[in-house]
Amino acid sequence: MRLSIDVARPIDNLVAELKATQELKQPDNLAVLQYLDELVDENGDMLTELNQYLEGRTSSRQYFMEDMVTFEQYLSLTQFELNDPASLKKIARLNNHFTSFKRSGIAIFNNYQPNAKVAAMKAVRTLSDHEYHALENALSRFAQGTGNEVTRSMTDLQSILHSNQLNLGYLLLFILFVSSGMYFYIYQSFTQPIAALADSMQRLVAGDMTPPSSHFQDRTDEVGKIAQSLVIFRAHIISRNQAREQLIAEKERAESASRVKAQFLATMSHEIRTPMNGVIGMLDLLRRSSLTQSQHGLLSTVRESALSLLSIINDILDFSRTESGKLQLEQVTFSLSETVDQVMDTVSHNAKKQNVTLSLFIDPELPDSLIGDPNRLKQVLYNLVGNAIKFSGSHRDKLGKVDVKITQFDTGTPEKTGLNVTIADNGIGISHDKLDTIFQPFNQAESSTTREYGGSGLGLAICKNIIDLLDGEITVESEQDKGTEFQVRLSYTTDRLGAPHPAPLSRDDIDTLFIYLDLPDGELKHAINLYLNHLGIAHATANPNETLTLQQEASSTPALVAARHAILITQDTSDETRFDALGVKHIIALREKLSLNPHPNKYLVELFASPLTYRRLVHGIRVCLGLDSPEVSMLGESLELLNITPDMQARERHSKSIRGHILVAEDNPTNQHVLTQQLHYLGYHVVMVDDGEQALQAYQSTRFDLVLTDCHMPNKDGYALTAALRDQQSSTRYVPIIAITANALSGEDARCFAAGMDDYITKPIELEQLESRLSHWLNQGSHSTADKAQEETSTLSVQHESSPTVLDLSVIERLYAGQKHAYLDIIAIFRRRSLPSINTLSQLAPPFTDWQDIKDTAHKQKSATGSIGAKELHQACLDAEHAANTQDTQDTCQSVSADANGYHTSDSCARHA
Numbered sequence: 001m002r003l004s005i006d007v008a009r010p011i012d013n014l015v016a017e018l019k020a021t022q023e024l025k026q027p028d029n030l031a032v033l034q035y036l037d038e039l040v041d042e043n044g045d046m047l048t049e050l051n052q053y054l055e056g057r058t059s060s061r062q063y064f065m066e067d068m069v070t071f072e073q074y075l076s077l078t079q080f081e082l083n084d085p086a087s088l089k090k091i092a093r094l095n096n097h098f099t100s101f102k103r104s105g106i107a108i109f110n111n112y113q114p115n116a117k118v119a120a121m122k123a124v125r126t127l128s129d130h131e132y133h134a135l136e137n138a139l140s141r142f143a144q145g146t147g148n149e150v151t152r153s154m155t156d157l158q159s160i161l162h163s164n165q166l167n168l169g170y171l172l173l174f175i176l177f178v179s180s181g182m183y184f185y186i187y188q189s190f191t192q193p194i195a196a197l198a199d200s201m202q203r204l205v206a207g208d209m210t211p212p213s214s215h216f217q218d219r220t221d222e223v224g225k226i227a228q229s230l231v232i233f234r235a236h237i238i239s240r241n242q243a244r245e246q247l248i249a250e251k252e253r254a255e256s257a258s259r260v261k262a263q264f265l266a267t268m269s270h271e272i273r274t275p276m277n278g279v280i281g282m283l284d285l286l287r288r289s290s291l292t293q294s295q296h297g298l299l300s301t302v303r304e305s306a307l308s309l310l311s312i313i314n315d316i317l318d319f320s321r322t323e324s325g326k327l328q329l330e331q332v333t334f335s336l337s338e339t340v341d342q343v344m345d346t347v348s349h350n351a352k353k354q355n356v357t358l359s360l361f362i363d364p365e366l367p368d369s370l371i372g373d374p375n376r377l378k379q380v381l382y383n384l385v386g387n388a389i390k391f392s393g394s395h396r397d398k399l400g401k402v403d404v405k406i407t408q409f410d411t412g413t414p415e416k417t418g419l420n421v422t423i424a425d426n427g428i429g430i431s432h433d434k435l436d437t438i439f440q441p442f443n444q445a446e447s448s449t450t451r452e453y454g455g456s457g458l459g460l461a462i463c464k465n466i467i468d469l470l471d472g473e474i475t476v477e478s479e480q481d482k483g484t485e486f487q488v489r490l491s492y493t494t495d496r497l498g499a500p501h502p503a504p505l506s507r508d509d510i511d512t513l514f515i516y517l518d519l520p521d522g523e524l525k526h527a528i529n530l531y532l533n534h535l536g537i538a539h540a541t542a543n544p545n546e547t548l549t550l551q552q553e554a555s556s557t558p559a560l561v562a563a564r565h566a567i568l569i570t571q572d573t574s575d576e577t578r579f580d581a582l583g584v585k586h587i588i589a590l591r592e593k594l595s596l597n598p599h600p601n602k603y604l605v606e607l608f609a610s611p612l613t614y615r616r617l618v619h620g621i622r623v624c625l626g627l628d629s630p631e632v633s634m635l636g637e638s639l640e641l642l643n644i645t646p647d648m649q650a651r652e653r654h655s656k657s658i659r660g661h662i663l664v665a666e667d668n669p670t671n672q673h674v675l676t677q678q679l680h681y682l683g684y685h686v687v688m689v690d691d692g693e694q695a696l697q698a699y700q701s702t703r704f705d706l707v708l709t710d711c712h713m714p715n716k717d718g719y720a721l722t723a724a725l726r727d728q729q730s731s732t733r734y735v736p737i738i739a740i741t742a743n744a745l746s747g748e749d750a751r752c753f754a755a756g757m758d759d760y761i762t763k764p765i766e767l768e769q770l771e772s773r774l775s776h777w778l779n780q781g782s783h784s785t786a787d788k789a790q791e792e793t794s795t796l797s798v799q800h801e802s803s804p805t806v807l808d809l810s811v812i813e814r815l816y817a818g819q820k821h822a823y824l825d826i827i828a829i830f831r832r833r834s835l836p837s838i839n840t841l842s843q844l845a846p847p848f849t850d851w852q853d854i855k856d857t858a859h860k861q862k863s864a865t866g867s868i869g870a871k872e873l874h875q876a877c878l879d880a881e882h883a884a885n886t887q888d889t890q891d892t893c894q895s896v897s898a899d900a901n902g903y904h905t906s907d908s909c910a911r912h913a
Contacts, residue, residue, distance in 0.1 A: 010097045011039075011043050011094060011097045011098060011101060012040060012043060012044075014090055014093055014094040014097065015036050015039050015040050015043070015094065016040075017090060018036055018078070018082070018087060018090055018091070018094075019033060019036040019037075021086070021087065031077075031081060032078060032081045032082065035074050035077050035078040035081065036078060038070075038074045039071060039074050039075060039078065039094075042067050042068075042070050042071040042074065043071065043101075045063075045067045046064055046067045046068060046071065046101070046105065049061075049063045049064040049067060050064060050105050050108060053108070053109065053112075054108070054112065061109045064105055064109070068102055068105070071098065072098075075091070075094065075095065075098065078091060079091050189223075190223060193216050193223045193227075194223065194226070196216070197216065197223070197226055197227060197230055200230060201230060201233075204230075204233065204234055204237060209234065209237070209238060211231070211234065217231065276306060276309070276763065276764040278671065278673070278674050278764075279306050279764065280303065280306050280307070280764040280765075280766060281674035281675075281677070281678055281764060281765060281766070281767070282674060282677070283299060283302060283303045283306065284303075284678070284766060284767040284768075285677055285678065285681060285767070286299055287299055287300075287303070306764075328750075329372075329373045329376060329469060329470070330372075330373040330374075330375065331371060331372065331373070331852075332371065332372075332373070332374070332856060332859070333369060333370070333371050333495050333853075333856035333857065333859075334369075334370060334371075334372065334374035335368055335369060335370075336362065336366060336367075336368050336369075336370055336406075336419075337362055337368050337613070337614065337615065339374045339377060339378060340360070340362060340381065340404075340406065341360075341613050341615060342378065343378050343381040343382055343385065344358060344360050344385070344404065344611050344613070346382070347382065347385050347386055347389060348608075348610055348611065350386070350389055351389045351400075351402065351610060352592065352593065352610065354389055354390070354392075354393035354400060355393065355399060355400055356389045356392055356393060356399075356400030356401065356402055357399060357400065357401050357402070357592065357610055358385075358389075358402050358404070358610045358611040359401075359402070359403045359404065359522075359523040359524050359527065359610075359611050359612070360404045360405075360527070360611035360612070360613055361403075361404070361405045361406070361523065361526070361527035361530065362406045362613075362614060363406060363407045363408055363530075364530070364531060364534035364614060365408065365534070366406070366407075366408050366417065366419070367417055367494050367495070368501060369494070369495035370417060370492040370493065370494060370495060371492060371493040371494070371495050371852075371856065372470075372492040372493065373470075376466050376469075376470065377490070379462070379463075379466060380421075380463050380466055380467060380488060381404075381421070381423075383459040383460065383462065383463045384423045384463060384486050384488070385402060385404060385423055386459070387459060387460070388402040388423050388424075388425035388427065388484070388486075389402055389425075390427075391425065391427035391428050391484070392425040392426050392427030392428075392483070393427075398426070400425070400426065400427070401425065401426045402423065402424070402425045403422075403423075403424045403425075403523045404421070404422070404423050404611070405420075405421070405422040405424075405523075406419055406420070406421050406422075407419075407420045407422075408420065409489065411491045414494075415493060415494060415496075416491045416492065416493060416494065417491065417492050417493075417494045418489065418490070418491045419488075419489070419490045419491070419492065420487065420488075420489055421487070421488040421489075421490070422485060422486070422487050422488075423485070423486045423488075424483065424484070424485040424486075425483050425484055425485075426482070426483040427483055427484060428480070428481060429478045429479050429480040429481050429482050429483055429484055430476070430478040430480065430484055431478075431480045432478075435476060435478060438460050438476065439460050439461055439463075439464040439474075440461060463488075467488060467490065470490055471491070472488060472489050472490040472491070473488075473489050474486065474487070474488045474489075475487045495853065495856070495857075496850070496853065497840065497841075497850060497853035497854065497856070497857050501836075502836065504535070504618045504622065505535060505537075505618070505621065505622070505625075505627075509625055509627070510535065510536050510537055512564045512565045513537050513538070513565055513566075513567065513621070513625075514537075514538050514539065514540075514565070514566050514567070515532060515537055515538070515539040515540075515566070515567045515568070515569060515621075516539070516540060516541075516542035516566065516567070516568045516569070516584065517529070517539060517540070517541050517542060517569050517570075518541075518542050518568060518569065518570035518571075518572070519569065519570065519571060519590075520571075524590070524609065524612060527612070528569065528612070528617065531614055531617055535618070537621075542568065565585055565586075565624070565625070566583055566584040566585060567584060567585065567586045567587070567588060567621065567624050568584040568586075568587045568588070569587075569588045569590065570587065570588075570589060570590070571589070571590045571591075571609070573587060573589045573604065585603065585624070586603050586604070586605060586624035587601075587603065587604045587605070588605050588606075588607055588620045588621070588624065589604055589605070589606045589607070590607055590609035590612060591606050591607065591608060591609060592608075592609060592610040593608075593610075605620050605623045605624055607619075607620045659682070659683040659684050659778075660684050660685070660705040660706065660774075660778055661684070661685045661687070661702070661703065661704050661705050662679055662684045662685065662686055662687070662704060662705065662706050662707070662708060662774075663687050663689070663695060663698055663699055663702075663704045663706075663707045663708070664676075664679070664686055664687065664688050664689070664707075664708045664709075665689050665690075665691065665692055665694070665695035665707070665708070665709040665710060665713060665718065665721060666688065666689075666690075666708075666709075666710045666713075666740070667690050667691055667710060667713045667714060668710070671710070671740075671763070672688050672690075674765075675688070675708070675740075675765070676688055678765070678767055678770055679770075681767070682767070682770070682771050682774070684774070687702065687704070690713075690714075691713045691714050691715040691716055692709070692713055692715060692716025692717060692718065692720055692721035692724075693715045693716045694715075695707070695709065695716075695721055696716065696721060696724050696725070699725060699728070700728075704735060705735065705778055706735060706736050706737075706738065706774065706777060706778060707721075707725065707735060707736070707737045707738070708738050708740055709721055709722070709737065709738075709739060709740065709757075710739075710740055710741065711739050711740075711741045711751075711752065712741075718739055718741075718752075718755075718757075719751070719755040722737050722755045722756045722757050723755065723756065725737060726756045736758045736759070736777040736778070737756070737757045737758055738757065738758060738759045738760065738761060738773060738774075738777065739752040739757045739759070739760035739761070740760070740761050740763060740765060741760055741761075741762060741763065758777060759773055759776075759777060761773055808869035808870075808871055809869060826868060827868055830865075830868050834861055834865070837857055837861055838861050838865075838873070838877075840857070841854070841857050841858065841861070841880065844892075845893075846889050846892075846893060847889070848884075848887075848889060848892055851884045851885075851887050852884075854880065854884040854892065855881050855884035855885055858877045858878075858880035858881035858884060859877075859881045861877045862874060862877040862878050862881060865877055879891065879894070880892065
């Protein structure tokens with residue numbers, strides 16, 4: 001009976017849980033609730049039938065079986081309606097309990113006999129009343145005796161319990177007394193001293209240096225050790241505070257000294273550059289006047305001395321910038337080969353005067369388009385190559401030699417390109433005990449170096465600081481009287497967005513070529529071999545004196561037999577007849593000095609080879625194939641390398657017509673005179689005023705094309721003048737404003753741009769720099785009033801197919817001094833180098849991921865399109881750069897679309913031109 005009830009009760013509980021869940025979750029599901037009610041009823045009916053069977057009702061077995069079948073039916077219906085995991089889990093448990101209940105009920109029906117129970121009940125009733133009363137009396141006597149015994153036992157136990165309670169009370173009192181004593185002892189001996197020491201520690205942390213209680217230090221236990229440690233800690237804090245105060249005082253003094261030094265350098269720069277502006281400016285004007293050869297020599301010496309002084313000033317300022325961490329690094333896209341070539345072309349003039357041979361090798365496998373600061377790379381190369389030339393110059397008996405190599409090293413990331421720059425010379429060298437000091441400022445290897453070679457001793461220190469800022473490294477190896485080798489390792493981000501340069505030679509041209517090298521073993525020959533391997537041109541070493549051997553090699557070498565155009569590269573062309581055995585069609589002569597007059601032999605192409613660059617070698621080969629013009633101007637040589645004297649008549653032709661009206665605000669009388677002479681010489685009309693107030697009045701009364709202003713003037717300085725002019729120009733035409741400043745240290749350039757100026761020129765102002773900046777800004781859209789009519793008639797509309805494109809041919813006069821062939825050369829370079837990048841930019845589609853690459857590419861091509869007069873494409877690149885800077889997807893899409901249209905029209909227009 002108990003088993004059945006125990007099994008039936010969990011069934012009711014589970015059904016109740018399911019019913020409660022359905023009432024909470026699904027109040028509208030009446031069928032499920034009805035099924036659950038039926039389960040409860042059937043469960044109760046089965047339990048009732050089972051109890052009635054136990055009471056002797058035999059028909060209950062049939063009713064139990066019927067209720068069991070009904071219960072299973074409702075259980076199946078409930079399981080069908082409920083399909084959530086929690087309900088199904090409860091139904092499974094319900095089914096298990098029902099199975100147990102069913103088994104128990106069946107077991108009772110099979111094993112229990114109700115008839116036996118009825119017979120037993122009848123036998124019990126037959127007992128006689130006498131026997132029952134006798135049993136009752138016996139039980140009563142037994143109960144009474146047992147009660148008395150229990151009463152006596154309880155009395156004894158109560159007495160024992162009372163005694164034990166007294167003993168327990170005494171024990172508790174004793175324990176309380178002992179505990180109080182121990183607590184008092186621990187409090188006096190440990191708790192109170194530790195609390196006092198903790199309070200002293202907190203006061204120390206808060207800055208109170210009051211000594212802790214001294215009597216604790218005499219103890220030998222842990223409290224004494226803590227007290228002693230606290231005393232030592234207090235002494236350390238006092239010592240540290242004293243040292244910190246000294247450091248703060250020293251730091252404030254150092255910062256004050258640094259500020260004073262920076263202010264002094266800024267003031268020194270301003271004060272020295274102001275008179276230097278007059279010196280160099282007037283020297284530039286004198287150089288372009290009619291002077292004798294002797295006067296030109298004296299003037300050149302004076303000018304070089306002035307530039308040397310200016311170089312020392314720049315070194316001091318650069319060192320101060322790098323030392324204070326204020327040197328700004330740009331992140332722009334630049335060409336590695338063009339950057340290095342510019343440095344080498346610049347120093348080659350000095351190398352020629354020093355009787356030093358230069359060689360340059362740039363690994364052709366290096367990516368040419370990089371992202372970084374090209375000006376700092378130039379600065380490092382200028383210093384290192386300049387030092388190498390200076391210390392291996394013509395004062396020695398042997399010929400000076402400087403080798404520059406740029407190879408690649410693995411940076412570990414595909415986005416970075418590693419440059420390993422090696423500069424080796426055969427100069428005086430450095431002793432081993434001096435190598436550790438050469439990167440220190442104002443320090444040179446030998447005390448006599450400054451007297452003999454000059455210099456400030458800052459070049460290598462500046463290089464080291466710049467390389468550290470670029471996260472690079474520089475090492476040096478040297479041996480006295482044998483030479484020095486510097487190695488610089490730098491890494492730059494590779495420009496992935498830039499278009500690859502087109503192949504300089506087609507495969508058909510390469511297949512028709514074979515080149516002989518008549519050169520001594522050395523860096524030059526090694527570099528040419530690597531360049532030719534990169535181009536895929538077959539080549540071999542030749543010695544024209546061994547005619548028979550050459551003829552035999554030519555007949556036995558298929559490459560020589562198949563070659564239809566043989567070229568000889570040599571340095572010695574004194575006897576051209578000795579090359580007939582080779583059967584060459586052209587000779588490329590490598591020269592360390594070029595003359596202005598072309599060589600009379602049209603089959604001989606002269607190339608400047610100190611240093612020979614990859615670009616010059618390719619150009620020489622293309623000239624031999626008839627793909628490029630043989631003009632010397634195409635070799636990229638400077639006038640100094642070609643020994644060309646400036647054409648005075650060509651320079652003075654600008655003075656015959658006014659090129660523009662310029663307002664100049666300058667308070668220094670010397671600078672006023674220099675600028676007036678320079679601008680008049682360049683053909684500009686000048687209005688000179690002493691300060692910003694006068695400049696504002698003059699601007700309001702006269703129409704100007706450009707404003708030149710000093711930054712620091714009385715009454716109204718250049719910044720206030722710019723703000724006033726910009727306010728007026730908001731309702732009138734835009735006029736460029738250029739700052740002329742002698743402050744090259746304190747971030748004057750950023751301050752100029754923030755004030756609204758368009759550009760700045762640092763004093764001393766050289767004539768070429770002034771002319772370049774004026775030409776640039778006067779041709780940006782705000783054209784001079786004197787040239788308006790001429791520019792309107794200079795705009796030519798070129799029709800090609802169905803796309804009209806306008807090329808502003810006035811750039812030929814403004815940018816190329818009227819030399820149309822130079823303009824056509826730039827057009828060719830534009831088609832080869834710029835159009836592929838513009839095409840790549842025009843094919844971009846959203847989403848744009850690399851905004852910086854889009855900005856850099858648009859910025860680079862903006863100037864290229866402006867240099868050929870492609871106005872529409874120039875504006876499109878300008879818009880693309882601005883949109884990428886603001887990361888505006890819609891404006892970028894419009895700009896890219898304009899670039900796509902401009903690409904096709906510019907390509908066709910460039911071909912037509």
